[in-house]
Amino acid sequence: MTVPSDNGPIVDAEEILAGIRRWVEIETPTMDSAAVNRLADEVQSAAVELGGQVERIPGLDDYGDILIVRSP
Numbered sequence: 001m002t003v004p005s006d007n008g009p010i011v012d013a014e015e016i017l018a019g020i021r022r023w024v025e026i027e028t029p030t031m032d033s034a035a036v037n038r039l040a041d042e043v044q045s046a047a048v049e050l051g052g053q054v055e056r057i058p059g060l061d062d063y064g065d066i067l068i069v070r071s072p
Contacts, residue, residue, distance in 0.1 A: 019046065028064070036064025043067055 026039045036059070044054045047069045055068040 031062060033059055033062050033064045040065050040067055043069070047071075 023039060023042060028036045028039050044056065044067055047054050051072055053070045057066040059065045
């Protein structure tokens with residue numbers, strides 16, 4: 001764990017790597033909207049947990065949903 005200087009964030013590289021690994025391990029074939037949306041669910045959950053605002057737009061033509069994430 002890195003100790004912040006001044007008022008900077010604490011960066012935990014192992015936590016970041018674990019999060020990336022979770023996302024990468026979710027298979028998302030383009031034409032499998034349910035699979036794509038499983039990853040979208042994970043991204044949405046993480047964004048909200050970090051204080052982000054998420055707008056979710058349903059996918060069209062059997063494609064997965066689109067996420068628009070805004071952070072403060």
